[in-house]
Amino acid sequence: xxxxxxxxxxxxxxxxxxxxxxxxxxxxxxxxxxxxxxxxxxxxxxxxxxxxxxxxxxxxxxxxxxxxxxxxxxxxxxxxxxxxxxxxxxxxxxxxxxxxxxxxxxxxxxxxxxxxxxxxxxxxxxxxxxxxxxxxxxxxxxxxxxxxxxxxxxxxxxxxxxxxxxxxxxxxxxxxxxxxxxxxxxxxxxxxxxxxxxxxxxxxxxxxxxxxxxxxxxxxxxxxxxxxxxxxxxxxxxxxxxxxxxxxxxxxxxxxxxxxxxxxxxxxxxxxxxxxxxxxxxxxxxxxxxxxxxxxxxxxxxxxxxxxxxxxxxxxxxxxxxxxxxxxxxxxxxxxxxxxxxxxxxxxxxxxxxxxxxxxxxxxxxxxxxxxxxxxxxxxxxxxxxxxxxxxxxxxxxxxxxxxxxxxxxxxxxxxxxxxxxxxxxxxxxxxxxxxxxxxxxxxxxxxxxxxxxxxxxxxxxxxxxxxxxxxxxxxxxxxxxxxxxxxxxxxxxxxxx
Numbered sequence: 001x002x003x004x005x006x007x008x009x010x011x012x013x014x015x016x017x018x019x020x021x022x023x024x025x026x027x028x029x030x031x032x033x034x035x036x037x038x039x040x041x042x043x044x045x046x047x048x049x050x051x052x053x054x055x056x057x058x059x060x061x062x063x064x065x066x067x068x069x070x071x072x073x074x075x076x077x078x079x080x081x082x083x084x085x086x087x088x089x090x091x092x093x094x095x096x097x098x099x100x101x102x103x104x105x106x107x108x109x110x111x112x113x114x115x116x117x118x119x120x121x122x123x124x125x126x127x128x129x130x131x132x133x134x135x136x137x138x139x140x141x142x143x144x145x146x147x148x149x150x151x152x153x154x155x156x157x158x159x160x161x162x163x164x165x166x167x168x169x170x171x172x173x174x175x176x177x178x179x180x181x182x183x184x185x186x187x188x189x190x191x192x193x194x195x196x197x198x199x200x201x202x203x204x205x206x207x208x209x210x211x212x213x214x215x216x217x218x219x220x221x222x223x224x225x226x227x228x229x230x231x232x233x234x235x236x237x238x239x240x241x242x243x244x245x246x247x248x249x250x251x252x253x254x255x256x257x258x259x260x261x262x263x264x265x266x267x268x269x270x271x272x273x274x275x276x277x278x279x280x281x282x283x284x285x286x287x288x289x290x291x292x293x294x295x296x297x298x299x300x301x302x303x304x305x306x307x308x309x310x311x312x313x314x315x316x317x318x319x320x321x322x323x324x325x326x327x328x329x330x331x332x333x334x335x336x337x338x339x340x341x342x343x344x345x346x347x348x349x350x351x352x353x354x355x356x357x358x359x360x361x362x363x364x365x366x367x368x369x370x371x372x373x374x375x376x377x378x379x380x381x382x383x384x385x386x387x388x389x390x391x392x393x394x395x396x397x398x399x400x401x402x403x404x405x406x407x408x409x410x411x412x413x414x415x416x417x418x419x420x421x422x423x424x425x426x427x428x429x430x431x432x433x434x435x436x437x438x439x440x441x442x443x444x445x446x447x448x449x450x451x452x453x454x455x456x457x458x459x460x461x462x463x464x465x466x467x468x469x470x471x472x473x474x475x476x477x478x479x480x481x482x483x484x485x486x487x488x489x490x491x492x493x494x495x496x497x498x
Contacts, residue, residue, distance in 0.1 A: 002038040002074040009046040025079040080109040082130035149241040153249030193261040287466035329470040334440040374412045
């Protein structure tokens with residue numbers, strides 16, 4: 001009795017529309033071997049869910065099994081030609097299987113095989129025709145996807161997590177925010193951007209606590225799923241297709257500013273070094289000995305601060321604070337700068353602008369003086385050119401003096417621009433700093449380390465750590481705000497001098 005194997009392959013479209021499921025193909029193998037009086041030894045299957053690489057591995061496995069002399073295989077069955085060959089290289093391998101191991105390939109539906117030269121010719125022609133159909137179908141599918149992405153602005157396939165594929169009454173596909181997951185996407189981005197939560201495992205744990213689950217079967221987000229979600233520009237309304245991002249026509253779940261802040265945090269992943277320590281260096285001094293407070297990371301993520309001389313002096317306090325402890329004290333200090341009374345805020349702005357007037361007058365005087373010097377320099381350049389034209393000086397002397405005047409002119413123009421900026425911006429900058437103080441806590445929470453250090457430098461002359469308490473010396477006028485002595489004393493709203 002001849003020994004035979006079968007190879008069944010199916011796609012979802014064919015399974016649904018053509019009744020060509022794996023079971024149907026296997027049944028055709030059984031009927032064929034029963035009529036021929038042969039033994040069906042093994043059936044190799046490629047399911048609709050299989051990836052291309054998995055399908056290739058299964059095809060290779062079937063050919064290896066058929067070519068093994070120990071298995072004594074005479075035929076390899078396919079339900080149809082297009083099940084046997086998806087490309088000409090597959091057809092060549094089946095021909096080699098026949099030539100080297102005498103294993104005949106049979107297409108049951110068409111009733112052809114490659115046992116003889118004539119039948120092999122027919123099989124080759126049918127295979128080429130099947131290849132043409134497959135390629136034509138693929139080109140149509142690609143054109144349809146191109147239109148979906150480029151013209152309609154929709155994802156080429158399944159919508160990203162947080163979005164949902166729907167079909168309207170007109171039977172046209174659309175992508176809309178998921179009822180519950182849409183807002184959860186925004187929440188995930190906000191946690192990373194504003195609360196500085198490490199992506200994994202902290203964020204994954206936090207999402208479970210808040211009831212944000214990836215799926216019913218796998219509630220907890222994996223590391224790869226989280227990073228893929230946070231880097232997906234689909235959530236700002238773009239579509240990825242063929243390695244490029246295209247403008248989409250779907251509702252953004254995250255605004256561009258929030259998305260960019262998250263990308264900046266992801267770029268800094270794994271770069272937490274001493275430079276990332278918020279309170280390191282000379283920013284804070286020890287109240288006991290005056291030395292710098294230094295910071296270090298424990299276990300790669302927990303930041304602690306202590307005096308550099310803590311272990312060198314026997315009587316030195318052994319104090320070690322976490323970054324969270326120090327940040328809490330900074331936020332408390334910033335809250336003390338907030339002025340809740342709207343009248344006091346308006347008065348304070350008027351005072352700041354009044355103080356800047358004197359500075360503006362001085363800047364105008366300096367600017368007038370610089371303009372006079374600039375005019376003198378330009379006249380000297382013109383006179384020097386006339387002298388050179390009359391050949392009263394040598395070329396080398398002219399060149400040396402002319403270059404010196406050009407440098408002088410450039411420096412005067414730079415100074416003039418700087419004074420002009422001071423004249424126009426000084427008063428408004430003071431007002432902006434005050435207004436900044438009214439929203440410092442929120443800005444602090446959302447800021448990166450360099451921005452936080454800049455905010456501290458704007459507010460504080462110095463910071464001293466007295467035991468476990470952070471004692472700031474604030475710059476004016478913030479020290480008056482913190483002391484609470486800026487109160488209107490007269491009916492016209494004027495208060496104490498700053």
